Amino acid sequence: MLNVHLVPHTHDDVGWLKTVDQYYYGDRNNIQHAGVQYILDSVIDQLQKDPARRFIYVETAFFYRWWKQQNQSTQRIVTQLVNEGRLEFINGGWCMSDEATTHYSAVIDQMTLGLRFLNDTFGECGRPRVAWHIDPFGHAREHASIFAQMGYDGFFFGRLDYQDKARRMKTKEMEMLWRASESLTPPLADLFTGVLPNGYNPPEGFCWDQSCDDAPIRDDPDLEDYNVDEIVQKFLNAGFYKANHIIMTMGSDFQYENANLWYKNMDKLIKYVNALQAKGSKVNVLYSTPSCYLQELNLANLTWPLKTDDFFPYADDAHDFWTGYFTSRPALKLYERLSNSRLQTCNQLEVLGGPKSKSGPFGEGDSDTMSKAMGVAQHHDAVSGTEKQHVAYDYARRLATGWAHCEVLVRNSLAILSGSEAPHVFCENLNISVCPLTESSHKFSMNVYNPLGRTVSWPVRLPVNGSVYSVTDANGRAVDSQVGNVFISLKCTCYIYDMKSSCLLPLLSVRWFHCLIMCVFVLFDNHRYNASAGNNKESPQTSGAYIFRPNSSDPFVINKTAETQIVTVSSTVQEVTQWFSPWVSQVVRLYEGHRELELEWTVGPVPVADGLGKEVITRLDTDIKSSDYFYTDSNGREVLERRKDYRPTWELKQTEPVAGNYYPINSRAYIKDDKHQLTVVTDRSQGASSLYNGSLEIMLHRRLLYDDYRGVGEPLSEPGDFSDGLVARGRLLLTFTPPDTAADVHRPLAQGMVLQPLLSFQDDSYYELEHQYQAKESKTHSQPVTVNLQKLFSTLDVLGASEMSLGANQWKEDMDRLQWNAGNNYPSPWEVTLNPMEIRTFLLRVRQL
């Protein structure tokens, strides 16, 4: 028997063409017909009609919201459906995260948010066993590693490079074992991975959603147009794989709003196809779920091909590389990253401040709002920058609202911790030198909260109006500082070096490093690609929110001789400002006591009056003999080797010499030879490549004039606050080191970029312990580390500890993933050892001291 597993599913973006609220309620259906509340209403109704019917649900952000609005009777029905396996949660994170532009810490948070809700609501039966990333535009190895560590038995996705797919179809390698870490001992990060046969759509002709136009099954023989025989034959001819089990995704974007249409026709399909078994047919169709399907594959006890690299970049045709979104919406990408830092701070202060931090002298605050805002921001049309403009605004608004709730909590917590109720003001716009309090006050104090678990030194710049300031630390000792007038606004900036030795120490400890002088060793220059308008002879593909396609492989130099306007040399910083054009400038800074060079770039508004979209890169040219190799991180954790015009798993036919060599970077990229390594640490996700020996380029900003035909329906041309185009500003940190000590510098640098000082501490109910070095990359740090859980917190008494899966939704000892022909070796210590790249999650029972 060939078993055809019909998997009824809906793919519900938590924002894309509409906002997450509009999708939930079915508002603005003129933009796109989609209303998730009705999908869940309808599916629950239809599942009750026949115990054979199945459904999977994926996005907990929507399910959570719907669940809250149901009465007890409906909740009981749903619980029963879950217990009976008729409704099954798959993936189960708050959203289906993007894989190219997300940071692993935010991904784990959003997964945890969703998985914990399912756990709390449905217990073990609500725990998803399969990861399901049917839509993201390429797949990161780190995501697979995270899923494996979260206890998922398998992973299914829909999109991969068209050349790769063609090859896999031919060699029957659509299903594989993905070994997703070079550091973790197999099978810790091994994940069974399947490519779905029809993306995530039903086979052609079998889409029975209200949004589809395929013919329904007309089975009344009295009527005109009886078509049962024709449909059954078409289904039998649909061209299955050769295995005796095949999965068919029966659903698509926002489908099942009227689930009756689907189920009524699938009931008939099952009935009429299986009826042919009496006549000798060997095809058996059944309602199923990905986990049931996976179970069958596992029982088959086959040997699967091994995959060790990742699935980037994604191209769906020769000139259609989805590498533009690595950089699309740079301001949103930065704001999401900044919000991540703030959420960690908020979470830490919620734990440290105790229950009163949520209801204290400054009112009611919470971290939930921010958690949920960050949860949706991880979506594959959110931080990816591939949503409509109004939706991008909505994500930003949610993050701002989240922070407003956190602010109250943080104020309460700081008041509790410091014993002072003096109000704290937060300055949101320091990156553009705006802070009303510091600009208007002649005397103010500043608290610096360091969310990191270790000491950092951090340059702080504040806009002020005076020209002479005395800066002291909490103990009254003088802090070296400098007031300058580096901006044309003539505002002055006060440089303060602040350092916390540990998040467990009292706040406001300040330390001072003396300066080290460095020389500028890199030639950096800004270029731009002009975007394809779809009018060339090879292909009509344009550059857009998703797709990067320059109209020429050679970038234009924006200005060969940058105008160097101001050079500041002081005891705390050396600074050079360069103007490449009225819309591209850069400040180069070297801070005393720091080994990294800071490039602060400002790009925009990108002019488009010449009718050309533009994609601005910064290119770093060195004499490093990197040949065709370069290195990019995966979700801010492990680093993968990249090679120009090459893919590790198939013989690449390169059709886009620039876009086809771009890869996502979430935190860093580097080039190296035997002696030197240039590492760039970024403040947000971007696209990067190395197209020449010794050269590393990073895309900073994009402004385009055409939609790229992947559904968003808008050209990516972000408006600015004061001009017709968005001005983006950001920072790159450059380090130049021997290769074998590079990680010792770039790991803490990148972590410091992710968790920025402002206000913070560590985790509450669950605590992730993480080893952040990759195996063998650092002689000193790529070693196992042992931590004593009882000594971790200075203000908490740890009463007990239980290790959990990475998503904190099951006990680690209960994790019983399907075995894929290899032994298991989980260590089970009380003193916890962390191997390189390992993240472990513990539930601690604590008592406030």
Place this chain on the structure above:
Amino acid sequence: MLNVHLVPHTHDDVGWLKTVDQYYYGDRNNIQHAGVQYILDSVIDQLQKDPARRFIYVETAFFYRWWKQQNQSTQRIVTQLVNEGRLEFINGGWCMSDEATTHYSAVIDQMTLGLRFLNDTFGECGRPRVAWHIDPFGHAREHASIFAQMGYDGFFFGRLDYQDKARRMKTKEMEMLWRASESLTPPLADLFTGVLPNGYNPPEGFCWDQSCDDAPIRDDPDLEDYNVDEIVQKFLNAGFYKANHIIMTMGSDFQYENANLWYKNMDKLIKYVNALQAKGSKVNVLYSTPSCYLQELNLANLTWPLKTDDFFPYADDAHDFWTGYFTSRPALKLYERLSNSRLQTCNQLEVLGGPKSKSGPFGEGDSDTMSKAMGVAQHHDAVSGTEKQHVAYDYARRLATGWAHCEVLVRNSLAILSGSEAPHVFCENLNISVCPLTESSHKFSMNVYNPLGRTVSWPVRLPVNGSVYSVTDANGRAVDSQVGNVFISLKCTCYIYDMKSSCLLPLLSVRWFHCLIMCVFVLFDNHRYNASAGNNKESPQTSGAYIFRPNSSDPFVINKTAETQIVTVSSTVQEVTQWFSPWVSQVVRLYEGHRELELEWTVGPVPVADGLGKEVITRLDTDIKSSDYFYTDSNGREVLERRKDYRPTWELKQTEPVAGNYYPINSRAYIKDDKHQLTVVTDRSQGASSLYNGSLEIMLHRRLLYDDYRGVGEPLSEPGDFSDGLVARGRLLLTFTPPDTAADVHRPLAQGMVLQPLLSFQDDSYYELEHQYQAKESKTHSQPVTVNLQKLFSTLDVLGASEMSLGANQWKEDMDRLQWNAGNNYPSPWEVTLNPMEIRTFLLRVRQL
């Protein structure tokens, strides 16, 4: 309290942009999203969720089909919903018939088909109490009369002339008592009639169907975009009538496929609006039905304005007269009329032949298929000619299939009645002189079945290949006949005069009238209007399937001097053939023994190479002093007086001097003065007008190049079988009489046109007795007639008789319609008296003799 009656409803065309099957199953959703099976599934589900919810269903053609596919459990649930008044049938005919282009006999048949099904299935609780014609494009008085006689308590519709509507809104005459007959004694044909406030749509902003884009009620205060207060306020501001009851249609075309969307939001609307009563609001919103609403109006015991004319023509703006569809698709209109005649024959022979007629020597036959095909053909986008071309083909195909089923039945029945099983062949295409049997055989016999209840003489023309024929009747007596070669095909035609004295007499009795010589007393000529292409300065309105709008008020004469090709004078017929152009010709015939002149017109393919759509009329100019008056029938029964540039109930501002004076004719039109009356009897529904003193014009054919923006989305340009445009052929019968004897001629003539000889007899289980003369129109015939029911049938023994409502779905004595301030006076005889225009329906218990 102001009570707002929310009436959840769906308007389900039994064919329009898609065929009735495609609508039922939800096929071809790329044309229009609509699937009736799912609507009923969904509504039944949603009604069960809350006993307060209500729904009305209208089109029995769809309901019947759905009901057949339900299991017993669902049927029980539905029955309970009907019994509890939660699901209510409204209108309840097979379809919602067109009112301008239908013949009353077919309308009664389709109503009866639906009502009987409801009666048989649900008993008294399934009987509709309200007629509901929310979409037809103008309203015929005869329809109102039929509804009153069928026992309906009231009638609601959506469309009326925009000037009339504006006036009624101002004078609060949107609800009225329609006295729908000049002949029937009030209140026999009195009908409470209401114009719905929003056509049949929900108030603006309150459409919550999946097909709408209005904002849903977002009532979770935690979420963004909470909008309850705004929606409630908007509803309260929606501008109600001043009465304390108001009806709101909550639904529209094919809505409620996912009824949850509607009910979920209406539940909330009711909850939040009524919650304001606690704060002093006087608005009460409730789920309701038209009959509940009507009950409340009736209890109010008000006096309503009286309406005695009709609602034709319908215009929705100054240059937008829906008078084109009176003539659109002339071939379909003829075929529908011919099918009506065949169905009557089929029904009669089914009764006469007994059970064996359905399963006899020629196989299995039935009249149901034809009944249902005719049922959907009455729809307001079927015989109206306003459907898409592929749908028009589908209606024709259904009629053909219906006839194929009838043919078997008729063959069986004729075999039973004649005692001979010699096979009968039917010739479908006699109107274009095609009959393979007569053309190939040298010897054949012909049965003529007369479906009329009285003797007629009828000319029969058969195409033959020989030139000498001997024609005899059943008794071997010679029948006068003539073989000619009047057609350019050179086929010969054999004229036979055949007459049946009664349908109760043996078949094949033949009688012969000697000729009367008449003179041609009318100047008839063919003209055409060129259609508006929407490019003139007053309005962009084009002429289309619905709309008639010539680009000039003066028609073009197609050819001033018609070429007269052949004149045949024989003992049986005088015949003149005129060619006005290669695509317009006419044969004028005067038969021996007949007082009418026959004009057989042939129009098409209408040339459009000049870029102009054309609408061809025949204009009859006489010296009758008709002034501005002319007369048109209503659904083939009563005749209404029309006056140029005038409406009986409001002061007309005429904006379209031609189109605004067109009225539908279903069987006849006439002009008259004191001495003379010219009556034209037609073979199908057409549009007609009198624009000059003594002139009567009839539109014959239309071919247009633009859609008219009323939804059909196609220009009305019918393809022909052998050419690029449809050739239409038809007959007009002209009589010229004194006015006081005109009806004596035109009534039987029109009836003979409707029920054409070929194969036929009378009714089965219910028998409609009809008086076909209008009051006072004929001195001899406009008198009460008494019939003895026991003596009606020569082959049946009548055992008992019970009078029923006109729709045959309730006992006449049980008819208990709401009273509208007037006494009741139903006669209750055993010997049945028929007053002018009365139709009475009896259920007879019979025994085959």
